[in-house]
Amino acid sequence: MSTLKAVRGTRDLLPPETELWNFVEETARRVFAGYNFGEIRTPIFEDTQLFARGVGEETDIVSKEMYTWEDRARAQSEKAQSLTLRPENTAGVVRAYIEHKLGETGLLQKLYYIGPQFRRERPQKGRYRQFWQIGAEVIGPPSAGAESPLRDAEVLEMLATFLDELGITGWRLEINSVGSATDRPRYIAALREALAPVKHLMCEDNQRRAETNPLRVLDSKDPNDQEIIDKLPKIADYLDEVSKAHFAAVLAALDACGVEYEVNPRLVRGLDYYTRTTFEFTHGGLGAQNALLGGGRYDGLSEAIGGPKAPGIGFAMGEDRLILTLEAQAAKQTSFADAYLAPMGETLNPAALELARELRRGGLRVELGDGAFRLKKSFEMGNKLARKIVLFGEDELQSGILTVKDFASGEQVKVPRAELVAALKQN
Ligand code: ATP
Ligand code: MG
Numbered sequence: 470m471s472t473l474k475a476v477r478g479t480r481d482l483l484p485p486e487t488e489l490w491n492f493v494e495e496t497a498r499r500v501f502a503g504y505n506f507g508e509i510r511t512p513i514f515e516d517t518q519l520f521a522r523g524v525g526e527e528t529d530i531v532s533k534e535m536y537t538w539e540d541r542a543r544a545q546s547e548k549a550q551s552l553t554l555r556p557e558n559t560a561g562v563v564r565a566y567i568e569h570k571l572g573e574t575g576l577l578q579k580l581y582y583i584g585p586q587f588r589r590e591r592p593q594k595g596r597y598r599q600f601w602q603i604g605a606e607v608i609g610p611p612s613a614g615a616e617s618p619l620r621d622a623e624v625l626e627m628l629a630t631f632l633d634e635l636g637i638t639g640w641r642l643e644i645n646s647v648g649s650a651t652d653r654p655r656y657i658a659a660l661r662e663a664l665a666p667v668k669h670l671m672c673e674d675n676q677r678r679a680e681t682n683p684l685r686v687l688d689s690k691d692p693n694d695q696e697i698i699d700k701l702p703k704i705a706d707y708l709d710e711v712s713k714a715h716f717a718a719v720l721a722a723l724d725a726c727g728v729e730y731e732v733n734p735r736l737v738r739g740l741d742y743y744t745r746t747t748f749e750f751t752h753g754g755l756g757a758q759n760a761l762l763g764g765g766r767y768d769g770l771s772e773a774i775g776g777p778k779a780p781g782i783g784f785a786m787g788e789d790r791l792i793l794t795l796e797a798q799a800a801k802q803t804s805f806a807d808a809y810l811a812p813m814g815e816t817l818n819p820a821a822l823e824l825a826r827e828l829r830r831g832g833l834r835v836e837l838g839d840g841a842f843r844l845k846k847s848f849e850m851g852n853k854l855a856r857k858i859v860l861f862g863e864d865e866l867q868s869g870i871l872t873v874k875d876f877a878s879g880e881q882v883k884v885p886r887a888e889l890v891a892a893l894k895q896n
Contacts, residue, residue: 519640580605616768644746644748764783810838810861811842812861828890
């Protein structure tokens with residue numbers, strides 16, 4: 470019988486990598502709490518209609534990436550229902566906002582989620598069929614100030630803080646405004662006009678997009694079409710005064726708190742309920758899949774899925790890509806213990822356990838070796854697991870002076886037991 474394996478595009482996360490996942494999630498929870506966000510957990514599958522309406526029929530996600538099935542009716546009275554594994558979480562959060570009438574509190578709802586999402590894509594580095602997103606939404610009735618540009622800036626500042634706290638360096642924030650639902654038709658008309666004489670020179674995909682959804686031509690990555698795309702009209706020139714003022718206020722608030730950004734006029738979203746601010750954080754270390762996260766304002770989304778007017782802004786981060794970035798820059802070696810305890814002889818095992826307990830209570834991460842291991846084996850094991858090794862035999866235990874070796878520097882020192890915790894905490 471052939472051996473069974475994890476399905477293509479899915480994978481197991483094992484220790485020590487899971488430590489890094491926990492570190493990322495704990496950091497998210499801690500940072501978001503400081504902005505008074507609360508956690509929401511929505512179901513992993515929803516009615517297919519939610520995504521068709523909430524993400525949009527013409528998006529890649531809905532048109533070709535969803536895992537959808539017909540759920541069998543269990544009784545005559547039950548109707549078969551089309552269900553879908555969630556490909557993203559914003560639609561689910563907004564559905565919950567509507568279902569639980571959260572708007573009636575009159576307060577701004579600040580909700581974050583952490584969980585798996587599913588898309589049938591071609592698997593490659595940084596792109597999987599089950600992947601994790603950490604995201605957040607700020608949504609509420611207009612009376613709660615949900616439309617304020619301060620909300621956009623605060624979310625962006627929170628993301629900058631989060632990435633900094635993770636220790637991810639070298640990220641870039643690109644930002645744009647796609648205007649309001651009234652700005653966009655004028656812009657799309659201008660795009661169509663500009664594309665008409667040149668579209669036959671473009672790749673097949675772009676020729677099709679030029680017809681169906683010209684906005685999507687702007688985020689094409691086809692290298693041969695870039696020259697044409699660079700010359701197309703810019704949405705900034707088609708924003709009305711209100712949209713312009715909103716964008717200027719977001720940028721001014723970012724300037725005031727020192728969050729760096731770059732305006733990218735090509736950053737667009739093709740759907741009508743996406744309004745004004747759109748953004749993406751990218752990282753050079755990720756190769757082709759360079760987007761760490763994407764987000765934006767969606768003032769029309771709640772109404773698009775049958776809810777009350779509830780402007781909002783949110784983002785979704787690819788947790789897999791955050792992990793890849795952290796691993797690549799080895800910014801956080803959480804997989805390493807502080808010390809490997811190496812007792813020289815089996816009779817020392819009980820004393821070793823006692824010492825391990827002492828060090829762990831001192832806040833250290835300790836790997837406990839076995840007294841059956843010889844010196845060479847202890848060094849091999851210690852080097853794989855910890856930054857430093859603590860060696861002790863009967864004599865050391867009697868005298869209370871232990872030997873500590875640092876693997877990185879090769880330095881070896883004698884340390885009194887009372888000072889061991891402090892010595893091991895030093896880098
Ligand atoms: P991409 O252009 O990389 O396909 P997207 O526009 O489809 O991204 P969104 O739907 O905005 O992405 O999702 C937000 C984030 O989720 C992305 O920036 C990315 O970090 C992550 N993400 C999206 N799809 C995947 C996937 N299949 N595997 C891993 N991460 C993903
Ligand atoms: Mg995608």
